[in-house]
Amino acid sequence: MALALLRLRLMPSAVALALLLVACSGVARGQDTERIEGSAGDVLEDDPVGRLKVYVYELPTKYNKKMVAKDSRCLSHMFAAEIFMHRFLVSSAIRTLNPEEADWFYTPVYTTCDLTPWGHPLPFKSPRIMRSAIQFISSHWPYWNRTEGADHFFVVPHDFGACFHYQEEKAIERGILPLLRRATLVQTFGQKDHVCLKEGSINIPPYAPPQKMKTHLVPPETPRSIFVYFRGLFYDTANDPEGGYYARGARASVWENFKNNPLFDISTDHPPTYYEDMQRSIFCLCPLGWAPWSPRLVEAVVFGCIPVIIADDIVLPFADAIPWDEIGVFVAEDDVPKLDTILTSIPMEVILRKQRLLANPSMKQAMLFPQPAQPGDAFHQILNGLARKLPHDKAVHLNPGQKVLNWTQGPVGDLKPW
DSSP states (O other), X not given: OHHHHHHHTTSOHHHHHHHHHHHHTXXXXXXXXXXXXXXXXXHHTOOOTTTXXXXXXXXOGGGTHHHHHHOGGGGTSTTTHHHHHHHHHHTOTTBOSOGGGOSEEEOOOOTTOOBOTTSOBOOTTHHHHHHHHHHHHHHHOSHHXXXXXXXXXXXXXXXXXXXXXXXXXXXXXXXXXXXXXXXXEEESOOBTXXXXXXXXXXXXXXXXOHHHHXXXXXXXTOOOOEEEEEESOSOOTTTOTTSSSGGGGHHHHHHHHHTTOTTEEEESOOOTTHHHHXXXXXXEEEEOSSSSOOTHHHHHHHTTOEEEEEOTTBOOTTTTTSXXXXXXXXXXXXXXXXXXXXXXXXXXXHHHHHHHHHTOHHHHHTTOOOSSOOTTSHHHHHHHHHHTTXXXXXXXXXXXXXXXXXXXXXXXXGGSOO
16 A cells, blocks of 8 residues: 555556545445544543532523524524533433532523524624523522532533634624633634633534434445545635635635545535535545534544544544544645645555544544433533533632622623513
8 A cells, every 4th residue: 555655646646546545445334443542532431420410400491492492493503512412411310400419500591593594693692692591590599609600511502602703803802701701611612722712611513413414324335435525615705705714715725726636526515415425535624614613523523534624723522532633634724735645645554543443433422412312422521521620629619799700791782681
């Protein structure tokens, strides 16, 4: 195989592609999976039951169930983790009905269930909804007030988490909602040294519909005949008409450099065979968009396609449990023009090992929010993350009458009642 890769530089691209795919077609899906060794594997297989107790606040249904009843699309959106986390906790063995014994408190508020006619979430009401929910729990129970949320966690799966805006510039300007600055945030957004990523947050994968994905599984013997695969936007002309700002130009660079390269199957089309195509691919590009992450990361792992992560400073989901360096390929945004050289230079034994690790069922399970829940899934990984933050430091408890958070801080519009 080393000789084959050496010859790639000396052959026409079409011949090189054929040689590479013949070599990779020997990767059998039925081969033995590779267990994740070391601390990552141990953490991935943790069982949170018996290690923590969570009290779920009972809120008026306007904060959650009524929102879903009004727009059922919220159940299939990539931000749906907030809904399914609530449903999971209500029937989970870690739930306690006695708040005095709780390690953590959970407020089931669906801040992303406000969609445009096109299905995009509108975050403009989110700060008011969240403030209103916190005001409700603080006036009906004593537990928020004694810590101002330091032993509470919230699921905030927006593009930029609890900054509650879909445009990064505006999100940075807003910052994290002041009332959440002592709480633990469970969020999809993750970027190092970013104002919208609070230290101690638990980063999770976006929601991808498990049942839908299951119905598109291909036969195990199907060869991986596509070298590099991507479907999605390269330019967001509606929001970035001059180009270059969207995805910091990384997606545009993919298109301009590789649109005519036979190694790359890339397009803006989203075919009905999208899931099947990923299972026929060796590498799946996972470039940043407006935020560093996308559901492609989940899809690639579930379908055993090696994720090529193009997002500088990304903080990946469950990074203490999933060995991303071992299952993925990281390419700097500035190195996108060299993608073909980078990927064809990876030794075959490295590709095979990444595929064996990706074939591990526990890896796939950790990226999904199935209904009903299953051992080791994303719900359990969130609970494992919360358990690892116990016991709480004594400093989380405030003295009687002590205040840390400023209820009136933030944009004037956030202070309007909801």
